[in-house]
Amino acid sequence: MTLNIIFVILYFIFAPLLGGLFAGLDRVVSARMQGRVGPPVFQPFYDVFKLLGKQNFTVNRFHSYYLVCYLLFAVLNGAQLYLACLFNADDILFVIFTLTLADIFLVMAAYSAGSPYSFIGAERELFQMLVAEPLLLITAFGFYMATKSFDVVKIYSADHMLFLSLPGIFIGFVFVLTIKFRKSPFDLATSHHAHQELVKGLTTEFSGPTLALFEIAHWFEVVMLLGIVFLFFASSPLLGLIITVLTYFATILIDNTYARFKLHLTFEVAWIATLILGGGNLMVLYFLKLVNG
Amino acid sequence: MAFFKKSPWIIHYDGSSCNGCDIEVLACLTPLYDVERFGVVNTGNPKHADIFLITGAVNSQNVDVIKNIYSQIPEPKAVIAIGICAVSGNIFRDCYNIIGGIDKVIPVDVYVPGCAARPEAIIDGVVQALGVLEKKYSDLKSGKLNENKQALV
Numbered sequence: 001m002t003l004n005i006i007f008v009i010l011y012f013i014f015a016p017l018l019g020g021l022f023a024g025l026d027r028v029v030s031a032r033m034q035g036r037v038g039p040p041v042f043q044p045f046y047d048v049f050k051l052l053g054k055q056n057f058t059v060n061r062f063h064s065y066y067l068v069c070y071l072l073f074a075v076l077n078g079a080q081l082y083l084a085c086l087f088n089a090d091d092i093l094f095v096i097f098t099l100t101l102a103d104i105f106l107v108m109a110a111y112s113a114g115s116p117y118s119f120i121g122a123e124r125e126l127f128q129m130l131v132a133e134p135l136l137l138i139t140a141f142g143f144y145m146a147t148k149s150f151d152v153v154k155i156y157s158a159d160h161m162l163f164l165s166l167p168g169i170f171i172g173f174v175f176v177l178t179i180k181f182r183k184s185p186f187d188l189a190t191s192h193h194a195h196q197e198l199v200k201g202l203t204t205e206f207s208g209p210t211l212a213l214f215e216i217a218h219w220f221e222v223v224m225l226l227g228i229v230f231l232f233f234a235s236s237p238l239l240g241l242i243i244t245v246l247t248y249f250a251t252i253l254i255d256n257t258y259a260r261f262k263l264h265l266t267f268e269v270a271w272i273a274t275l276i277l278g279g280g281n282l283m284v285l286y287f288l289k290l291v292n293g
Numbered sequence: 294m295a296f297f298k299k300s301p302w303i304i305h306y307d308g309s310s311c312n313g314c315d316i317e318v319l320a321c322l323t324p325l326y327d328v329e330r331f332g333v334v335n336t337g338n339p340k341h342a343d344i345f346l347i348t349g350a351v352n353s354q355n356v357d358v359i360k361n362i363y364s365q366i367p368e369p370k371a372v373i374a375i376g377i378c379a380v381s382g383n384i385f386r387d388c389y390n391i392i393g394g395i396d397k398v399i400p401v402d403v404y405v406p407g408c409a410a411r412p413e414a415i416i417d418g419v420v421q422a423l424g425v426l427e428k429k430y431s432d433l434k435s436g437k438l439n440e441n442k443q444a445l446v
């Protein structure tokens with residue numbers, strides 16, 4: 001029991017801390033890639049604390065309420081993955097569904113504002129979810145094919161490295177990661193950088209504390225998604241950690257070297273990747289199962 | 294709270310400048326000056342901003358735009374007039390459509406003169422504005438300043 005409480009406390013301390021640090025590293029590494037010095041690593045924390053001290057402009061009664069729900073489900077989402085040992089047989093499918101639900105609340109918050117920027121941003125976010133969803137589900141199915149279980153704990157303690165049986169799905173997942181992180185070339189709904197044609201898209205109408213909630217929830221999301229990357233290599237934790245960090249670095253590199261894709265290109269590229277990498281991997285696994293009986 | 298000092302987010306609006314000052318403002322973001330070292334972000338969205346940078350004088354066309362942007366920035370906020378056009382109207386002050394410096398329509402906290410204002414001067418102006426932000430924040434806390442008191446638009 002006490003061990004469980006310690007786990008919960010550790011999760012609540014380290015998940016946002018890691019998320020914020022990753023965001024800070026992102027900004028520093030991006031700046032270095034552009035030949036600049038960049039902000040301090042702790043800049044995202046300064047930003048969030050500042051935002052919490054600002055005045056809150058809410059455009060209607062439900063605005064902050066939706067964002068609180070987004071944060072709650074993002075926190076629950078990470079908990080499902082990292083505190084899986086506390087839940088009785090926690091399902092990786094639930095993790096993916098909760099991620100979707102959290103994002104839906106974010107979209108509702110953006111829709112509830114009258115601003116056309118936030119409205120179009122919300123539409124694009126829905127579109128990005130549609131594009132990313134199939135591969136997230138295929139990832140869960142792939143874990144099931146490889147370990148005969150949807151249970152996160154069983155997947156974590158699989159006897160072989162899951163990457164070896166799911167290489168296609170892994171590459172596809174990294175692909176989808178850039179969509180979920182809202183990084184270039186898929187920063188359609190909102191972008192980390194200042195200027196784009198939609199001002200700030202999805203987050204245009206969030207100000208002060210509401211924007212801080214959004215940032216914190218996003219940290220939780222990033223940490224959760226990187227956790228799934230780690231699951232592919234869970235049988236050798238050190239390699240897993242290295243690959244997770246490298247994956248994050250790769251998304252930053254892609255962020256800095258690609259221009260934004262159009263909606264249709266996003267859709268085509270992502271679904272073709274899903275079909276070939278994800279679907280192909282599942283099919284190979286299925287045939288191997290048939291052959292091996 | 295020292296956090297306002299560490300993460301000033303900026304929105305930049307070009308009144309009716311000759312673009313000289315705008316180029317200098319953008320130069321602050323380039324690798325040479327790199328204001329992101331101090332946590333400065335150029336947001337482009339008034340609802341996320343703390344500091345309002347204006348270059349160029351106010352004219353009768355953009356006076357509503359300036360008031361609108363100003364009223365959409367959440368408190369505490371600071372306004373910086375960049376370049377002598379924004380300070381007083383400069384050589385354009387006698388034009389038929391020019392109203393004058395920015396302080397004719399909204400309260401200005403920091404004046405950065407120069408034609409064009411140099412990036413070093415602009416960064417210095419931003420640093421001065423940080424002090425203003427801190428003061429406004431403590432005024433807000435102690436109730437001396439009311440939230441969203443603008444009845445401009």
Ligand code: SF4
Nearest residue numbers: 310313376378408409
């Ligand atoms: S101050 Fe000089 S450089 Fe700046 S906008 Fe006016 S005329 Fe142009």
